[in-house]
Amino acid sequence: MNWNTLSSLEQIEMIRKASVNKPQVIFKHSTRCSISAMAKNRLEKSTPPEGIDFHYLDLIQYRPISNAVANTFGVEHESPQILLIRNESIVYTASHMGISMTELEAAVNSVHNN
Numbered sequence: 535m536n537w538n539t540l541s542s543l544e545q546i547e548m549i550r551k552a553s554v555n556k557p558q559v560i561f562k563h564s565t566r567c568s569i570s571a572m573a574k575n576r577l578e579k580s581t582p583p584e585g586i587d588f589h590y591l592d593l594i595q596y597r598p599i600s601n602a603v604a605n606t607f608g609v610e611h612e613s614p615q616i617l618l619i620r621n622e623s624i625v626y627t628a629s630h631m632g633i634s635m636t637e638l639e640a641a642v643n644s645v646h647n648n
Contacts, residue, residue, distance in 0.1 A: 535578040537590035553619040557586045562615040570614035573633040580635030
């Protein structure tokens with residue numbers, strides 16, 4: 535898994551704009567939560583679909599950025615949480631044990647086919 539660290543407010547706008555050309559994923563991770571650690575581990579053991587940028591947000595260290603992600607995309611904050619952004623909007627979200635690369639890939643394929 536090749537994570538891009540999300541650590542600045544400016545990156546949110548860059549991710550939003552980049553989503554017009556290719557899907558963007560934000561994984562919001564709590565370094566203090568065992569469920570979040572399991573979700574991250576499952577993602578990292580899976581083969582990610584090609585053509586997607588994956589962004590990692592340590593929401594303990596960067597809580598204001600996590601709040602800005604929720605506000606920018608109009609999604610309720612959860613932890614852990616995965617967000618799929620396409621054409622500047624959230625097209626898929628999952629949290630806790632619902633986070634899986636298989637489900638994410640199905641969502642990506644669904645977006646590409648529509």
